[in-house]
Amino acid sequence: MDNQNSQMVGIHSHLEMGSLEERAVLEFEDESLFSPDSASRKTHSREGPLVLAPSPASEPSGTKCTSNSIFNSIKIVVFSTKINLLVPFGPAAILVDKFTDNHSWVFLLSLLGIIPLAERLGYATEQLALFTGPTVGGLLNATFGNATELIISVYALKNGMIRVVQQSLLGSILSNMLLVLGCAFFSGGMVFSKKEQVFSKAAAGVNSGLLLMAVMGLLFPAVLHFTHTELHFGSSELALSRFSSCIMLVAYAAYLVFQLKSQKNLYVPVDEGGNQTEGDGDGDEDEAPEISKWESIIWLTILTLWISVLSEYLVNAIEGASVAWKMPIAFISVILLPIVGNAAEHASAIIFAMKDKLDISLGVAIGSSTQISMFGIPFCVVVGWIMGRPMDLNFQLFETATLFMTVIVVAFMLQVCPRRKLSLSNSISSIILKENLFNVNARILVL
Known part of the structure; x- marks a missing residue:
């Protein structure tokens, strides 16, 4: 028991x-x-020590997150706007060029294919600007906003089409300062008809001064040519253009230092009372970035390369399209190419003005014109110098006079606005739109 x-x-x-x-x-x-x-x-075993087993799902989860991020980025950039329906026209232009000799169709398809790329380039730039602040963001918007024109200009220089380069850059300045700025003022005045919109008068004054300096740089070679006072016909004009271009590039570099380092508070937006507000303050909900910083950089690279490919086909087909459509090359260079290259800037400047962000609209329109005149044109002169092309600053008398009058009118109207305020009653939009219509009609009559 x-x-x-x-x-x-x-x-x-x-x-x-x-x-x-x-x-x-x-x-x-x-x-x-x-x-x-x-x-x-x-x-672990009951008798043995505790052994931690590795998690088998750690690596696949990281790969899955990466694939989801790439898919979301493609979905946002490629499929979020209806204008991307024009993207297939780019590959169609390449196929038409390979199998046919119809330059008019190649030019038209390339032109339509570049429009959504320019718009998406502006979108990716805006997303990257959200990580850099308002000052650097405005500079990035102006730089990549003009990337399309600069790429087209480089390919045109490569083919020896100097007048196309001059007229397309001149058309970009005129379209930004007259069409884009006038539409932005008009749209903002219509939306906010019962209030006054404000902007930084000091920043606008700096840009206006740089534009006047650029006009003087373009004026000297034209005056030297048409007064017949040069010692060596052609060579003196070219030497003066290259010297002036180097000075303008140095001045633009000094302006960048002034904008980003020395007086960066000058470019802080102002509020309704005319006081400057910090750009990193309480932002709107729509200011949150939709893609990451590195995704923005990658998309900028991809879009720039694709625009470069289509620009080559576009430039090669300009002369054939001009003959087929019985349209002067000057009209294509001054009107069509700038409208396509500035499509993103046109839309963004108007949208920002309708959101009562007039400082950004001025930065897009006048800042873009400043960058083209102080950097884009001298850059093309230096690139042509390297390529052995006689690219100069003689934009002919009529074009130079048109640019001079445009800069004077815009600078004067921005300076006379009292208390840094702008309203529809100031009639700036109507004056600029009338000036735009006058210049367009004059160019058509001359052509």
């Missing part, structure tokens, strides 16, 4: 130990519902 009792006690104690172990296992299982590491603790 004693032996039986001892055996029963041993069995009972063994059962209690087993129940304790089951409770422990259940506790571990309950913990595994909340902690991913606790699930690996069940793999």
Whole structure:
């Protein structure tokens, strides 16, 4: 009986130990519902030490997150706007060029294919600007906003089409300062007809001064040519253009230092009372970036390369399209190419004005014109110098006079606005739109 009792006690104690172990296992299982590491603790042996098993889903989850990020980025950039329906026209232009000799269709398809790329380039630039602040963001918007014109100009220089380069850059300045700025003022005045919109008068004054300096740089070679006072016909004009271009590039570099380092507070937007507000303050909900900084950089690279490819086909087909459509090359260079290249700037400047962000609209329109005149045109002169092309600053008398009058009118109207305020009653939009219509009609009559 004693032996039986001892055996029963041993069995009972063994059962209690087993129940304790089951409770422990259940506790571990309950913990595994909340902690991913606790699930690996069940793999150890009762007699051996605790061994943590690696999580098999760690690597696939990282790959899955990366693939989801790429998919979301493509979805936002490619499929979020209806204008991307024009993207297939780019590959169609390449196919038409390969299998046919119809330059008019190649030019038209390339022109339509570049429009959504220019718009998406502006979008990616705006997303990148959200990570850099308002000052650097405005500079990035102006730089990549003009990337299309600069790429087209470089390919035109490569083909020796100097007048196309001059007229397309001149058309970009005129369209930004007259069409874009006038439409922005008009749209903002219509939306906010019962209030006054404000802007930084100091920043607008700096840009106006740089534009006047650029006009003077373009005026000297034209005056030298038409007064016949140069010692060596052609060579003196070219030498003066290259010297002036170097000076303008140095001045633009100094302006960048002034804008980004020395007086960066000058470019902070102003509020309704005319006081400057910090750009990093309470932002709107729509100012949150939709893609990351590196995704923006990657998309900028891809879009710039694709625009470069289509620009080559576009430039090669300009002369054929001019003959087929019986349209002067000057009209294509001054009117069509700038409208396509500035499509993103046109839309963004008007949208910002309708959101009561007039400083950004002025930065897009006047800042873009400043960059083309102080950097784009001298850059093309230097690139032509390297290529051995006689690219100069002689934009002919009519074009130079048109640019001079445009800069004077815009600079004067921005300076006379009282208390840094602008309203529809100031009639700036109507004056600029009338000036735009006058210049367009004059160019058509001359052509």
